[in-house]
Amino acid sequence: xxxxxxxxxxxxxxxxxxxxxxxxxxxxxxxxxxxxxxxxxxxxxxxxxxxxxxxxxxxxxxxxxxxxxxxxxxxxxxxxxxxxxxxxxxxxxxxxxxxxxxxxxxxxxxxxxxxxxxxxxxxxxxxxxxxxxxxxxxxxxxxxxxxxxxxxxxxxxxxxxxxxxxxxxxxxxxxxxxxxxxxxxxxxxxxxxxxxxxxxxxxxxxxxxxxxxxxxxxxxxxxxxxxxxxxxxxxxxxxxxxxxxxxxxxxxxxxxxxxxxxxxxxxxxxxxxxxxxxxxxxxxxxxxxxxxxxxxxxxxxxxxxxxxxxxxxxxxxxxxxxxxxxxxxxxxxxxxxxxxxxxxxxxxxxxxxxxxxxxxxxxxxxxxxxxxxxxxxxxxxxxxxxxxxxxxxxxxxxxxxxxxxxxxxxxxxxxxxxxxxxxxxxxxxxxxxxxxxxxxxxxxxxxxxxxxxxxxxxxxxxxxxxxxxxxxxxxxxxxxxxxxxxxxxxxxxxxxxxxxxxxxxxxxxxxxxxxxxxxxxxxxxxxxxxxxxxxxxxxxxxxxxxxxxxxxxxxxxxxxxxxxxxxxxxxxxxxxxxxxxxxxxxxxxxxxxxxxxxxxxxxxxxxxxxxxxxxxxxxxxxxxxx
Ligand SMILES: NC(=O)c1ccc[n+]([C@@H]2O[C@H](COP(=O)([O-])OP(=O)(O)OC[C@H]3O[C@@H](n4cnc5c(N)ncnc54)[C@H](O)[C@@H]3O)[C@@H](O)[C@H]2O)c1
Ligand SMILES: O=C(O)C[C@H](O)C(=O)O
Ligand SMILES: [Mg+2]
Numbered sequence: 001x002x003x004x005x006x007x008x009x010x011x012x013x014x015x016x017x018x019x020x021x022x023x024x025x026x027x028x029x030x031x032x033x034x035x036x037x038x039x040x041x042x043x044x045x046x047x048x049x050x051x052x053x054x055x056x057x058x059x060x061x062x063x064x065x066x067x068x069x070x071x072x073x074x075x076x077x078x079x080x081x082x083x084x085x086x087x088x089x090x091x092x093x094x095x096x097x098x099x100x101x102x103x104x105x106x107x108x109x110x111x112x113x114x115x116x117x118x119x120x121x122x123x124x125x126x127x128x129x130x131x132x133x134x135x136x137x138x139x140x141x142x143x144x145x146x147x148x149x150x151x152x153x154x155x156x157x158x159x160x161x162x163x164x165x166x167x168x169x170x171x172x173x174x175x176x177x178x179x180x181x182x183x184x185x186x187x188x189x190x191x192x193x194x195x196x197x198x199x200x201x202x203x204x205x206x207x208x209x210x211x212x213x214x215x216x217x218x219x220x221x222x223x224x225x226x227x228x229x230x231x232x233x234x235x236x237x238x239x240x241x242x243x244x245x246x247x248x249x250x251x252x253x254x255x256x257x258x259x260x261x262x263x264x265x266x267x268x269x270x271x272x273x274x275x276x277x278x279x280x281x282x283x284x285x286x287x288x289x290x291x292x293x294x295x296x297x298x299x300x301x302x303x304x305x306x307x308x309x310x311x312x313x314x315x316x317x318x319x320x321x322x323x324x325x326x327x328x329x330x331x332x333x334x335x336x337x338x339x340x341x342x343x344x345x346x347x348x349x350x351x352x353x354x355x356x357x358x359x360x361x362x363x364x365x366x367x368x369x370x371x372x373x374x375x376x377x378x379x380x381x382x383x384x385x386x387x388x389x390x391x392x393x394x395x396x397x398x399x400x401x402x403x404x405x406x407x408x409x410x411x412x413x414x415x416x417x418x419x420x421x422x423x424x425x426x427x428x429x430x431x432x433x434x435x436x437x438x439x440x441x442x443x444x445x446x447x448x449x450x451x452x453x454x455x456x457x458x459x460x461x462x463x464x465x466x467x468x469x470x471x472x473x474x475x476x477x478x479x480x481x482x483x484x485x486x487x488x489x490x491x492x493x494x495x496x497x498x499x500x501x502x503x504x505x506x507x508x509x510x511x512x513x514x515x516x517x518x519x520x521x522x523x524x525x526x527x528x529x530x531x532x533x534x535x536x537x538x539x540x541x542x543x544x545x546x547x548x549x550x551x552x553x554x555x556x557x558x559x560x561x562x563x564x565x566x567x568x569x570x571x572x573x574x575x576x577x578x579x580x581x582x583x584x585x586x587x588x589x590x591x592x593x594x595x596x597x598x599x600x601x602x603x604x605x606x607x608x609x610x611x612x613x614x615x616x617x618x619x620x621x622x623x624x625x626x
Contacts, residue, residue, distance in 0.1 A: 049073040050185050053164060062161070062253060063088055076180040079161070079208050079253035080170035080238055091251045095159025112149040117160070119145060124163050127229045132616040134223045139563045142220070147512065148468030148493045150216035151201045157209035158251040165215055166234030168208065169272050171260055177275040184233060189280045191227050191521050193217040193311075194235040194272070198242075198259070198291040199350075202439030202471030205291075207241030208254025213289050217311070217517065224569040225518035226613025227525075233283075235276075239268055269298060273306060284524050284532075286311050286517060292350035296400055307524060309532040315513035315520065316351045317358035318541035319559075320435065320463070323511045324359060325545040326558030327433060327461035327488045335545070339363040339377060342431040342456070346422055346473065347438035348385040348401045351465070355437065356381055356404050358541070378403060379410075382429050385438075388419035423447045432457035436473030439466045444474035449482040461488040465511050469493040480506040488556055507556040515559060516540050519569040523576020526612055527597070528587035539579035540572045547571065570613065574606045581605075 045058050052058050052072055060068075062083045069075045083091075119141065123130040134141050143149060153160060167184055169177055197210025214234035221227040239260040246252045260268060276283055285308040287298060299310045309315070324343070325335045343359065345352050360377045367373035383390045383404045390397065392405045411417065414428045426434060426448055434452055436443055444452075444464060452460055460483060464473035476489045480498045490511035498506035520540050524532050547560055547568055560568055580586040581597055588594045592608065600608060 049183055073183045076167045076183050078164050079168050080255055081253045091158055115144045116149050128616045128618055131222050142562055143494050145219045146216045150212050151203055151468035154200050154206050154209045154212040158253055168236045170238040170255055177271045181275040181279045186230055188231050189233045189283050190231040190525055191221050191284055192233045192235050193286045193288050195288045196237045196290055200289050201467040205241050205243040207246050208236055208238045211236035220514055221518050224565040225522040228614040237272055239265055284521050295350035311513055311517045312350045313354035314537050315517040317354040318516045318537055319513045320355040321358050321362055321541045322544035323490050323558050326553050329553040330488050331459045336366055339367050342429055343433045344382045344431040346384045346436045348383050351437040353400045382425050384422045384425055388421055389425050391418040393418035423451050426451035430454050430456045433461045435463040437465050439471050441471045452483045459486055463490045463511055465492040467492040476508040509559040515544055519572025523573035526589050527577040527580035528589045529580040529585035535583050536576045536579045539575040543572050543575035570609050573609045577605050
């Protein structure tokens with residue numbers, strides 16, 4: 001709340017009238033302390049930037065005009081679409097009415113959104129308290145601030161929008177980004193999560209509404225990795241949307257034009273990267289939920305020059321590798337048997353291809369780490385996308401999928417051909433693992449799961465990794481009831497364990513990149529490495545794989561419980577720091593310089609990480625004049 005001058009604090013009716021005046025600057029107010037003036041005199045404010053947005057007296061939210069946004073250093077702190085106050089009220093009312101409908105007969109968990117609103121309001125009021133609540137109840141509230149509820153939040157963003165959080169760089173800001181980045185009030189930013197909203201979870205193109213995913217990921221950076229909340233920055237790059245519904249929606253807050261493409265698109269992202277690294281040279285940028293077409297290209301473009309990584313490609317790969325190795329151990333076999341696993345992957349997008357590349361490299365390393373090992377490892381994978389089994393016969397094959405296209409002759413011997421259906425592939429291959437990153441809810445149908453019953457594995461593994469909940473390829477109930485009690489099951493979104501009867505529980509693991517990205521970011525930050533190397537990502541995955549005990553994996557638990565995410569993240573970060581030191585990439589962080597880092601042993605690295613994790617405790621505040 002603003003500090004009211006004394007004479008104003010005395011009179012609540014005056015405050016009411018003043019509020020009216022802020023809402024309608026043209027309306028005259030008669031007071032003892034404010035003399036009557038002509039209608040269009042401007043209101044003098046002594047603040048700018050976020051201070052205005054956080055001040056209920058002066059805030060107009062999305063109704064600030066572009067000239068006002070420039071005058072008050074607000075550019076980038078609001079979604080790009082300027083709306084009228086009538087439109088603002090209409091948007092608010094639509095949302096209010098929707099809440100009533102949802103409370104009656106709404107989505108599967110109507111309480112989830114209500115809980116999100118309450119937590120979000122706390123986040124806006126008091127960050128320390130918000131993170132204290134989140135960390136203490138992470139198992140209960142991660143599904144609210146993160147997957148799956150964050151998906152509903154993004155879908156309903158126009159209605160839920162109250163206070164902005166983060167920055168928006170739009171196609172309209174070309175040429176301005178280098179200066180507008182200074183509108184952000186923090187002099188130090190450690191972590192940025194950026195999205196262009198083109199593929200939010202499995203929900204498709206949500207345009208500017210995708211900012212929710214950057215916010216949700218950064219909540220985990222604070223809660224799990226202990227990154228200081230004052231040093232995180234959620235970012236939305238708004239280059240338009242190809243979602244026809246949003247293009248026509250009068251409530252939509254983003255640019256209502258089709259997405260930029262080609263060089264124009266790259267120029268916007270280039271300008272953004274240059275701007276943020278100019279102001280914060282040591283920041284780490286996590287790319288999130290970019291459509292696969294751009295996910296790979298941007299990763300290749302920036303990964304050797306900037307401290308950045310793509311969570312969907314690289315984070316998911318590490319989590320999947322850890323789970324796949326866990327599934328081998330759960331069969332009672334050593335991890336080194338991994339290269340013998342037959343793996344069917346449904347989905348060849350940014351996540352699927354990321355997993356395939358990493359799994360192939362892991363197998364190759366186990367087989368001798370040479371070219372022939374790398375070549376032979378590819379025969380362990382069958383990849384099915386929207387057009388069916390991918391073979392070398394596929395026309396216009398995506399270059400990223402090409403290394404996994406099966407030879408026609410070879411699959412012909414298995415009775416399969418180009419475009420064979422998933423059920424057919426599973427029936428013929430009898431895989432050890434069926435892994436879904438397709439974004440198609442229910443893709444592992446009864447027919448597909450029936451086919452999995454013929455798996456040659458002693459303990460088949462089913463990974464239904466697509467998000468959010470409705471997009472999961474199958475539920476754990478379906479998997480356990482059709483394929484059998486003995487399977488290993490993991491899903492991207494959280495599900496409850498399954499009661500198998502006779503006192504037995506079918507364990508539902510959450511195979512989500514949340515177990516990796518916070519540690520990768522924290523480890524990169526504390527090592528001071530100027531890039532995120534393959535070795536650092538591999539070290540993170542191996543650390544997660546080793547986290548589970550032999551007893552756990554035999555009992556079907558291949559991923560830890562989210563209640564221990566802070567501890568896992570600490571260990572993953574320590575593994576990343578250690579690898580960066582070994583690769584001679586570590587340049588140090590603050591008073592810990594490169595030479596001192598090199599002297600640390602494993603335990604000391606863990607301690608160093610632990611000591612640099614922020615905890616939600618109130619600091620003592622002291623007032624000092626500027
Ligand atoms: N669990 C996790 O940690 C995690 C991480 C990243 C992504 N994901 C999820 O994975 C999903 C895919 O993400 P992406 O970035 O790869 O998306 P994407 O759009 O790039 O790729 C989707 C792929 O699925 C294929 N597909 C579509 N219909 C299919 C069908 N009927 N059968 C087989 N394949 C089909 C498409 O052809 C495409 O190759 C999303 O739901 C996302 O939420 C989960
Ligand atoms: O956001 C998640 O829950 C995981 C992943 O990054 C996804 O895109 O689905
Ligand atoms: Mg993602």
